[in-house]
Amino acid sequence: ETNNPNENRQTLQQLLTHLLRALERRDPQQLFAWPVTDRIAPNYSRLISKPMDFETIRRSIQSDLYTSLNAFVADFKLMCENAMTYNQPETIYYKAAKRLLHAGLKLTGPEKLKTLLTALP
Numbered sequence: 001e002t003n004n005p006n007e008n009r010q011t012l013q014q015l016l017t018h019l020l021r022a023l024e025r026r027d028p029q030q031l032f033a034w035p036v037t038d039r040i041a042p043n044y045s046r047l048i049s050k051p052m053d054f055e056t057i058r059r060s061i062q063s064d065l066y067t068s069l070n071a072f073v074a075d076f077k078l079m080c081e082n083a084m085t086y087n088q089p090e091t092i093y094y095k096a097a098k099r100l101l102h103a104g105l106k107l108t109g110p111e112k113l114k115t116l117l118t119a120l121p
């Protein structure tokens with residue numbers, strides 16, 4: 001924590017980029033890599049009011065949209081919850097979302113973050 005807002009923002013961006021990469025590694029099939037289209041998922045845009053995906057999250061990090069870790073985690077959770085809303089429980093998308101959500105919350109939980117934050121410059 002420094003009193004220089006730019007420095008803090010830089011550190012937050014580095015942390016969020018690190019977390020994003022760690023979360024993307026948990027999605028080897030890249031099911032969450034890009035926005036879900038109505039073409040591959042009928043009526044998706046009618047059923048899901050706030051779509052979210054890893055590419056959109058990456059763009060948000062780069063355009064300084066997240067001013068806290070919580071805002072980043074909220075979009076990650078939204079992405080997983082959308083998949084568990086639109087897809088039936090027996091689908092690969094639902095199951096992948098559930099696993100990803102649990103892995104993600106462990107990664108961004110207070111325990112793990114403590115070690116992460118000590119590792120930052």
Ligand SMILES: CC(=O)c1cc(-c2ccccn2)c2ncccn12
Nearest residue numbers: 030031032036040041083086087093
């Ligand atoms: C994330 C999600 O809900 C999703 C990703 C996909 C997806 C992602 C990449 C390639 C193909 N399909 C999908 N297809 C049908 C229904 C839902 N989905």
